[in-house]
Amino acid sequence: MSDVFERVKNIIVERLGVEDEKVTMEATFKDDLGADSLDVVELVMELEDEFGLQFSDEDSEKIVTVGDAVKYIESKL
């Protein structure tokens, strides 16, 4: 697993208080990880700080799974 995935996973575990093994590339933020819309916005904000990037509003809306976030970040680094 990529380094980006590990960093993203740590942030998700801390922010959403979910168990490590639940955070897979396929896991959806809302259904699998129990995040509400505002949680997702906050996660994106934290990921922006962590990786020093800006997610545009349109791009953030397309992020449904953990994998979506990881791939998006990797494409910008």
Place this chain on the structure above:
Amino acid sequence: MNLEGKKALVTGASRGIGREIALELARCGADVVVNYAGNEQLAQEVVEEIRKLGKKSMAIRANVADSQEVEQMVKEAIDYLGGLHILVNNAGITRDQLIVRMKESEWDEVLDVNLKGVFLTTKAVTRQMMKQKQGRIINISSIVGASGNAGQANYVAAKSGIIGLTKTTAKELASRNITVNAVAPGFITTDMTSQLTEDVKNDLAKQIPLGRLGEPKDIAKTVAFLSSDNSSYITGQTIHVNGGMYM
């Protein structure tokens, strides 16, 4: 009201109600950024008064109807203050006209400043307030937003819109400990109401149960309360401050 250590941004704070709100928040202990549209000199005077109270203050010019200017202002304000706990959306204009005579441009101008402006500043500060898990947003509506008023279709639509926007923002941000309320002033003596003749003002006062027009400080004290920890269980509400003119 104790606002020691709190950081505030007040839009349209160079004159009238906004000026008094900025000063009152500073008297309660807050550091305050003073926004204005064009009157740099007046804005700077407010800044000087706040500094005399021993509080940090700077003026930032920005048109609240312009998203880029708003984003830039909020960024500068947060950098300067080192946080942002209180946003007061006070900037407002009137372009009064009966509907049959009202130009589309007059409608757009008032909706852009008075309603879209509130959306833009709110959007720009939420990120910071969510991170802090603490925030107070106070939107200045108007008595006519509840009662309607001939000759002010644009203004009334914007001020009613603020009430709905306030409730929605309150629902969206409640889980992050951010409260959002509106204050609806009645007739307050400022530049906005100075065109009225003494006779009109006396007539108006007769329609007001408390027997006088309001003053900026009547509004500022209410805003200070809604900015403080004393109002932590109040959100999504519109507080009418109008001497009983509309109940």
